[in-house]
Amino acid sequence: MLIPFEYIKFDSIKDASVFLKEHGDDAHILAGGTDVIVKIRARKLKPKYLVDIKGIEGLKGIEKDRDKIVIGALTTANEVAKNTHIKEYFPVLKDGAWTLGDYEIRNRATIGGNICNGSPSADTVIPLLVYDAKVIIASDEGERVEALDKFFKGPGKVNLGPGEILKNIILNIPDYPVKGKFFRVSRVEGMDLASLNMAILVANPDSISDRKVRISIGAVAPVPLRVYELEEFLSGKEFTKEIFDKAKEILLNNLNPREGSLRATPYYKKRMAVHYLSWLFEEI
Amino acid sequence: MEYKFIGKEFKRVDALSKLTGRARFLADIILPHMYYGIFLRASIAHGEILDIETEDAKNVEGVKAIVLGRDFPHNYGHLIKDRPIFAFDKVRYYGEAIGGVIAKTEEAARVAADKVKVSYKPLPIITHPKESLNNKEVIIREVSPTPDMVYRPVKGTNIFHYDVVKRGDVEKGFEEADIIVESEFNIAPINHVQIEPHGAIALWDEDGSLTVWSSTQAPFTVRYFLSDIFELPLNKVRVIAYYVGGGFGGKSDVGIEPMVALLAKSVPGHPVKVILSREEVFHGSFLRGNFWGRVKTGVKKDGKIVSEKVEFAMGGGGSGEFGGTVVDGAFKSAVGPYEIENVHAVGYGVYTNLPPTGAFRGYGHPETHWMIERQRDIIARKLGIDPVVLRKKNILKPGSINIIGQKIEEHNGNLEKCLDLVVEELDWPNNIGHIDKKNKKAYGKGFALLQKSPVMPTNAASSAILKLNDDGTVNLTVGTQEIGQGIDTALTQIAAEALGISPEKIKLVPYRDTDLYPYEWQTVASRGVWSVGNAIIMAADEVKHKMRKVAKEIFSVDEEDIVVEDGLVFPQGEKEKAITYKDLAIGYTLPEGSGIGGPIVGAGYFIPEGLVYPDPETGQGNSAAEWTFGAQGVEIEVDLITGKVKILKAVTAIDAGTIINPENARGQVVGAMAMALSIAQREAIVISKEGKIRNDSLTDYKISTIRDVPSEYKVFFVETEEETGPFGARSLAEHGMVAMAPALANALYNALGVEFFKLPITFEDIALAIDEKKIV
């Protein structure tokens, strides 16, 4: 059962933005609703107005624009996972999107909602981070671009000002060879939130000197985590046993999982993160 | 024996209506002038209620009434009077209902409920049964024994009931033993997670009569409690029950109905409906309580168990009325299906600051078997003998005496055969466990034995009515509930066999109504087929007897010379003269036009005869009606990286007597295995320091999904005919739950060399053990 609210649907960013600004905390954006409705039902969110953005033109779909892929915020997880460009250029994102919820949830869950919900373990965010995604944020006053990594402020908190709507996600198609993988462990094999998820991407894997590594991990910090210190350490290195031992140390120093999580203990999360890291040393 | 309809595949009678969505459940019921209720729930786990502020809530538009516990300060109960309808003096667990709001819409009730302010004087909390057992400072509920009380509370403690078994002399037995093995065990509290949440609708008529629609496994027990609480004659209380979307015991105890009835009392003429949210099912219905126990066993070198001492305590939550009988069930199986000369077992039900414990599929047996079947493997290991050999030396066989002093008869079933079938399926003792370092996997096999009898009052009765229609079809009414287990189908087959007509001609009238349907104690204890089946056979005999009486007039022969067979009625040796049931159904019309006989109705009943209360000091006595024995096993693969266990194969061999419907019977066993493994591998209610259930939703209370259940199931039925059962059938439904957890833990030992003593055994526990033992 939901406590009553007013439902409003707009067909332009401008109108939605103006309305959102006018009503501040009383108004809340609705995309697929798979987070919002759950929160309203739990009475963690008590909006007076629920502002549906699904009628806004141009927020949906995946387009290739020369060396870029532009994903509309309203694109669903299933659409992301099944898209040929995503499969071809961003397989780690495909895998992440495909693990989100179950088929029915993925039919409603949008990538924009996954990002804006601000969960530290969002399954599309972890892969987007290793691809250095950028987000375009729009309001009635115009647009701004931000690195996705700078978008997260804390659990459930993202960098959106009054009246701002996430419009697109921009990914640059790599013009160098890459190898990557998405990892995830959860309590059950069927639908479950991630106890830990992690993405690793290696650019130029076959050339030790040109190697660049990017790593992101979910559910180990208040925000989805890029482990820059580890990335720098590993880039340009040969993946030996000694390097692994040092890498492991750096990794563990960067993780700060919460005690008392119902999804996994800090011990288990760290153990699995180390194991996933070992993929680099076994497969590359 | 050869039967026509028993033991044959037969499509479920409720299949079509459930598949098409036409089947009716409580949530489907919408009545004219109906209001909605929301319960007010405690925000602390233990404390005195000081003040409740309702002014703001009353002013919410649409609110009709607010009812508080203090408006009706009454503790009800049949065995111990310790269940408030709504808490009135203090709250004893987080989420305990302290009253409710009635409004025109559910939303208005919710908004109003959020505006009620309650102040408490908090008290210290206890959630673990062992802690509660030993605690004398924090008394959760004061109860003193009274003469009309069946339970045995101990004054000045949190013990609300206990049971004792004493046979022989355990101390002497320990002296004679070659080795002594002592172990301590724990089990986390769990929830049933029925798909359908609990709910009820109550309506008070102007004449003071009460009608309640409920999702219940026990409409007649609900009626009893409502009549007792509201001081109404039984025929002024009507309980109507549609299909139940899963019970597992959690809808057999009476909880929500008195609450909704009390709310509705303030708005006579208006039905009031309440359906619990999933969160409320966790903290506002019943749990399987947490469990602590220890076992001390004395064994001879050759594996003969000479002495066993068992002590256990079950957390009962804030009231014990429905938990104490779980202890009653558990203590009879305190040492499992074994014959042991010297036994001392004590089981306690203790109050805790958690939701009340109620029935849960297995009823205390998965708990005791968790200890005992682990202990048996541990003993075998200490002695260096095969656990199969150890068990065979000690199991109950015809002629053995069990711990309550009953002699096991041939017809009680063949446990040894079940064990043989399971170990053969597991290819025991070949490859019972190994670690594959290269592939980072470990493999193991394990098994365990089980026994269970229906846990019920000595006089738990059933009845059935068969009514012939003038086209030769039959209507069957019973008071037992279809809760998904398939009882309506099995009983239709029993009626068909007993009447000698095809099941298609019989309609078991769906849904139940205490005004219209014959009495049934409860749909619990796996006793439906056995108990109601017997009542149906008696009803069929009455139908046949009535037909014979009319037929003897028609054919002018003696009653004994009339044959009733396959839907035909004829004089012995003169089948060509046969008339049909149709001709007799509403009375027979003679050639000249006059009628004889009349509409034919047969009524039957059943009560387990000869059961007595156990002796309070020794637990001895014929208190168990029939026993079902079985064995269970698993083959597992452990991922040494994640700690996750894949169940490659789950096996059960069970002697449930004659199987009425093989497909449904297999379904019950398979479902029970899946459920038990889910519980063993992952289910636990997580309680915060403040006593709040932290995982009160399916986001964080995880049950196995279809991807987590066993890859393969094997079910073997050993069919030793039960003397007391209809066509030789006995209990089956819960049993597949009983020994799965110890079978899994025994397999884990064989895979990893690690002993687990607590449930659940999560993949995190396993990963930790792998790290500690440095297995990879």
Ligand SMILES: Cc1cc2nc3c(=O)[nH]c(=O)nc-3n(C[C@H](O)[C@H](O)[C@H](O)COP(=O)(O)OP(=O)(O)OC[C@H]3O[C@@H](n4cnc5c(N)ncnc54)[C@H](O)[C@@H]3O)c2cc1C
């Ligand atoms: C059963 C179930 C299983 C789930 N499993 C997973 C899982 O495995 N992994 C996972 O990561 N998540 C999971 N989720 C969470 C959820 O499905 C995802 O986060 C989803 O992507 C949210 O998208 P949505 O469109 O439904 O967002 P909504 O619920 O509509 O919105 C989410 C939040 O983002 C805001 N928002 C949405 N779109 C925009 C926008 N364009 N601009 C600004 N703000 C916006 C909303 O105001 C809201 O605060 C699950 C949820 C459910 C109910």
